Amino acid sequence: MDRVNELAKMKAAVIFTKSSCCMCHSIKTLFYEMGASPAVHEIDRDARGKEMEWALQRFGCNPTVPAVFIGGKYVGSARDVLSFHLDGSLKDMLIEAKAIWF
Structure with missing residues (x-):
């Protein structure tokens, strides 16, 4: 859980x-199309990937991937992110976290 927390806070997205x-x-x-350059951690290619997957489950990630963090906070899965994108709030979150600039 600590490793996931640390990685989630290392970059804005x-x-x-x-x-x-x-x-x-x-x-x-x-x-990428929104102009963000997120840190991407492919847990199936990480030596500690299973541990990270369990930690993501404890965060409430279901399914465990994709798990998106913006500004160090868990935002949600693909469904959540797409919903935020459709209502315009994803852009606002990325701007607030300084992951994109406008």
Whole structure:
């Protein structure tokens, strides 16, 4: 849990993913298209990936990936992020966290 917390706070936008997850790819693409450069941690390619997956489950991430953190706070999964994007609040969150500038 500590490692996930540390990684989540290292950058304004952080996404925990798996390399084979299509929704993870979609969320990363959304962030890139919005001008953000998130830290991406592919837990299936990390030696401590299983531990991180368990920690993400304890955070309430279901499914565990993609798990998005903005400004060090857990924002949600793909469904949550897409919902925030559609109502315009994702952009506001990214601006507030200084992940993008306008």
